[in-house]
Amino acid sequence: MSSPAESGAAPKARLLIVDDDPNTLASLSRALRLAGHEAVVCDSAARALEILRHDNFDLIFSDVVMPVKDGLAFLEEFRATGATTPVVMISGQAHISMAVKATRLGALDFLEKPVSTDKLLLTVENVLRLRRLEEENRQLRQRLGKHEIVFRGDTMRRILAQVDRVAGSETRVCIFGDTGTGKELIARALHDRSPRRSGPFVTLNCAAVPRELVESELFGHEKGSFTGAAARHTGKFEQAQHGTLFLDEIGDMPLEMQAKLLRVLEQNEIERIGGAKPVPVDVRVVVATHRRLESLVQEGKFRQDLYHRIYVFPIMLPPLRERREDIPALVQHFAAQVAQQNGWKPAAFEPGAIRRLEQHNWPGNVRELRNVVERLLLFATDGVVTEAIAAGALPGGSAAAESRGGFTFPTGTLAERVAAVERESILSELQRNQFHITNTAKALGLERSHLYKKCQQLGIDLRALRNEHV
Numbered sequence: 126m127s128s129p130a131e132s133g134a135a136p137k138a139r140l141l142i143v144d145d146d147p148n149t150l151a152s153l154s155r156a157l158r159l160a161g162h163e164a165v166v167c168d169s170a171a172r173a174l175e176i177l178r179h180d181n182f183d184l185i186f187s188d189v190v191m192p193v194k195d196g197l198a199f200l201e202e203f204r205a206t207g208a209t210t211p212v213v214m215i216s217g218q219a220h221i222s223m224a225v226k227a228t229r230l231g232a233l234d235f236l237e238k239p240v241s242t243d244k245l246l247l248t249v250e251n252v253l254r255l256r257r258l259e260e261e262n263r264q265l266r267q268r269l270g271k272h273e274i275v276f277r278g279d280t281m282r283r284i285l286a287q288v289d290r291v292a293g294s295e296t297r298v299c300i301f302g303d304t305g306t307g308k309e310l311i312a313r314a315l316h317d318r319s320p321r322r323s324g325p326f327v328t329l330n331c332a333a334v335p336r337e338l339v340e341s342e343l344f345g346h347e348k349g350s351f352t353g354a355a356a357r358h359t360g361k362f363e364q365a366q367h368g369t370l371f372l373d374e375i376g377d378m379p380l381e382m383q384a385k386l387l388r389v390l391e392q393n394e395i396e397r398i399g400g401a402k403p404v405p406v407d408v409r410v411v412v413a414t415h416r417r418l419e420s421l422v423q424e425g426k427f428r429q430d431l432y433h434r435i436y437v438f439p440i441m442l443p444p445l446r447e448r449r450e451d452i453p454a455l456v457q458h459f460a461a462q463v464a465q466q467n468g469w470k471p472a473a474f475e476p477g478a479i480r481r482l483e484q485h486n487w488p489g490n491v492r493e494l495r496n497v498v499e500r501l502l503l504f505a506t507d508g509v510v511t512e513a514i515a516a517g518a519l520p521g522g523s524a525a526a527e528s529r530g531g532f533t534f535p536t537g538t539l540a541e542r543v544a545a546v547e548r549e550s551i552l553s554e555l556q557r558n559q560f561h562i563t564n565t566a567k568a569l570g571l572e573r574s575h576l577y578k579k580c581q582q583l584g585i586d587l588r589a590l591r592n593e594h595v
Contacts, residue, residue, distance in 0.1 A: 132236075135160050136388065137160070137161045137253070138162050138163070138182050138183040138184060139162070139163045139181070139182045139183050140157055140162050140163065140164050140165070140182060140183065140185070140249070141164075141165050141166075141167060141171040141173065141176065141177070141182045141184075141185045141186070142157075142164060142165070142166050142167065142185075142186045142187075143156055143167045143168075143169075143170060143185065143186065143187040143188060143191075143196070143199065144166075144167075144168065144186075144187070144188040144393045145168050145191045145192060145193070146188070146455065147168070149188070149215075149238070150166040150168065151166075152345075153186065153240065153245060154160065154166050156242045156245055156246070156493040157245070157246075157249070159196045160249075162211075162249065165180075165182070167291065168190055169191065169192075169193065169194070169197035170187070170193070170194035170195070170196065170198065170202075171186070171193065171194055171421075173185075173199060173203075174202060174353065174420075176250070177203065177206075177208065177210075181210070182210055182213070183210070183211075183253065183256065184210070184211050184212075184213065184249060184252050184253075185203075185210055185211070185212045185213070186212075186213050186215055186236075187199055187212060187213075187214055187215070187216055188214075188215055188216060189215070189216035189218070189223060189227070189319065190216060190217075190218055194212055194252040194390060195564075196216070197214075197223075197227060197230060197369060198224060198408050200212055200214070200227065200231060200232060202232050204230060204231045210576065211233040211234060211251070211252050211255075211256070212231065212232050212233060212236045213232065213233055213234045213235070213248055214227045214232045214234070214236070215235075215236045215237070215238055215240055216235075216236075216237065216238060217237070217238035217239075220498045223235075233252060234248060235495060236251075237249065240381055242483055249409070250382050255342075255528075258279060273458070274307065274310050274311070274449045274456050275451065275455050275458040276420065276448070276454065276455075277451050277453070277454045278448050278450035278451055280443055280447070280448040280450075280451075281448060281451060284311070284440060284441075284442065285314065287438075287440055288311060288314050288315055288318065288440070289318060291315070291438050292314075292318035292319045293318070293319060293320065295409060295437075296437055296438050297390075297410065297411070297412075297434070297435050297438065297439060298312075298315060298411045298412075298437070298438045299375075299411075299412050299413070299414070299418075299435050299436050299438070299439050299440070299444060300411070300412070300413035300414075300439075300440045301413070301414060301415070301440070301441050301442065302310060302413070302415060302441065302442030302443070302444075303364060303415050303442075304415055304443070304446075304489065304490065304494035304495060304556065304559060305444070305489045305491055306442040306444060306490045307442060307491050308373065308413040309328060309371060309373060309413070309441060309489075311413075311442065312326075312328075312369070312411045312413065313326060313371075315369070316368070316369040316371075316409075316411075317413055318333055319369070319525070320407070321369055321409055323370050324365070324366070324367040324368025324369070325364060325365050325366070325367075325368035325369075326365075326368055326369050326371065326441050327361050327364045327365035327368065327369070327370050327371070328361075328370075328371045328373060329342060329361045329370070329371070329372055330373045330374055330560070331372055331373065331375055331377045331378040332373075332374035332377035332559040332560065332561045333374075333376045333559075333562070334378045335563060336382075339378065339382050340385065340398060341358060341360065341398055342361060343360050343362060343382070343385075343386070343395075344360040344362060344385075344389075344395045344396060344397055344398065344439075345357070345358045345359045345360030345362075345363060345395075345397040345398070345400075346358050346360075346395065346397050346398035346399055346400075347397050347399035347400050348396065348399075349399065349510070350397075350398045350399025350400075351399070352399065354361075355401070355570060357397075360395065360397065361397045362389065362406045362408055363395070363404065363406065365406075366406060366407060366408060367407050368407075368408065368409070369408070369410075369411055370408050370409070370410050370411070370431060371410045371411050371412075371413070371498050372410060372411070372412045372413070373412075373413050374413065374414055374415070374416075374559060375412040375413065375414050375418075375435065375561070376414040376415075376416035376418055376421055376426075377414075377426060377561070378427070379414070380427075380428065382433075383427065383428045383431050384428065386431065387428065387430060387434060388429045388433050389406070389525050391434075393405060393406055393407065393408075394406060394493075409423030409433070412435050416561070418432055418436065419432075435513060444487070444490055445487040445490045445493075445494060447486055447490055448526045449483050452479070453483070455478050455491065455494055455495075456474060456479060456482060456498055457474075459494065459495045459498040459499070459542060460472055460474070460501075460502060463498060463502055464502065469502060470500070470508055470566055471504045471508070471585075472502050472508050472509065472510055473508060473509050473510070474510045474515075475509065475511050477503075477510055477511070477512030477515070477516035478510045478511055478512050478514065479515075480512070481512055481515040481516050481519065482494070482497070482515055482519075485519055489556060495557065497518055497519065500518045501514060501515060501518050504517070504518055517533050538593075544582075544583060547579070547583060548584075548585065549578070549585045550566055550569070551569065551579065551580065551583065551585060552566070552585065554569055555587075556569050560587075562576065562577075562587065587595065
């Protein structure tokens with residue numbers, strides 16, 4: 126009978142066995158291959174180190190007593206390269222002091238010869254399980270870091286107390302705050318602290334979707350229900366079943382869609398475009414806006430009955446300039462996050478640099494701060510962000526521009542200067558229009574297709590900007 130690895134199936138793991146005894150290499154490799162693993166054998170520590178320079182393994186088994194370079198020397202030299210691959214030592218002359226030394230050098234386990242097949246396979250299984258847990262924990266830490274709410278002062282502490290108070294209920298929450306203040310983070314916190322936490326968290330930015338597509342995005346459509354509907358599309362409500370649907374910029378939802386949303390909130394069922402029957406939904410809806418909904422109601426741009434349906438428990442997020450005490454903690458958080466994402470070394474911020482950042486008014490709020498921190502890490506000298514670097518990287522600074530006659534000019538070739546001005550103009554207009562593509566194109570006097578092409582040329586990732594828009 127052939128093993129999965131021998132029959133062409135993907136191996137469970139790649140393993141390296143280092144031993145100067147041919148019989149040991151043969152018996153261990155055969156047992157591992159029969160269990161579905163890929164086993165590479167090597168008869169010396171020097172050869173193993175050579176292989177490991179250009180090949181990766183999930184686990185290494187190494188004998189301790191070998192000529193020229195023994196297993197402990199191999200382990201020490203291997204760890205000195207910074208490698209983290211698990212290593213299990215094996216020996217027929219095992220004793221406590223040897224096992225202790227191997228552990229101190231970074232061995233994960235120590236097996237005595239002769240190694241039984243059961244013990245060998247159990248060790249592999251345990252190591253692979255440990256690696257999976259470590260990877261899951263790493264991914265979890267990344268997710269938590271991405272959505273972590275960072276603060277030091279009492280302002281955010283009071284807001285999170287409000288989140289805790291309402292999270293366990295089905296009460297409708299309306300989050301108010303300027304662009305970039307973290308409305309989606311608060312909505313995520315509501316979801317994560319609610320009984321629906323095991324369900325999905327789904328978002329829709331009402332300002333970023335063309336008005337003719339909002340209904341399809343929310344409720345879905347059946348195949349053939351309109352031109353271009355080549356397949357059934359599941360809407361956000363169905364995607365969020367038993368979880369939370371976050372409707373950002375609810376104030377920008379078209380009036381005709383407001384009536385349909387009100388019906389869903391009242392009856393807990395949706396109708397796909399082209400559908401023959403209602404579909405029950407069990408979803409908690411959380412909304413957010415930077416607009417004053419009361420004014421929109423008075424102007425006839427927002428339905429009063431929908432306003433009263435969603436405005437049950439308001440949470441007001443202050444702009445960053447009203448919680449400057451949180452800026453040092455946010456700077457450190459974003460600096461660590463950006464460094465990890467790009468594989469950079471962590472940067473240190475001089476006290477003067479932090480003071481400069483605290484003094485800025487941050488019209489783009491937390492999102493603007495995050496972008497500036499990334500810019501600062503690029504400008505950092507020898508891993509240190511000085512006060513001068515911070516001053517130059519802020520809007521109106523001189524890090525990449527020169528000022529003449531009160532106007533700031535980008536530097537570089539003419540083409541580079543024109544591109545810099547175009548890029549800043551588009552980014553500024555996108556932010557002013559809440560990243561609504563149609564409105565931005567109209568304000569710049571461009572066709573939507575021309576704006577998309579121009580953004581591509583200038584390296585502006587519209588999808589990433591919309592996803593970051595909170």
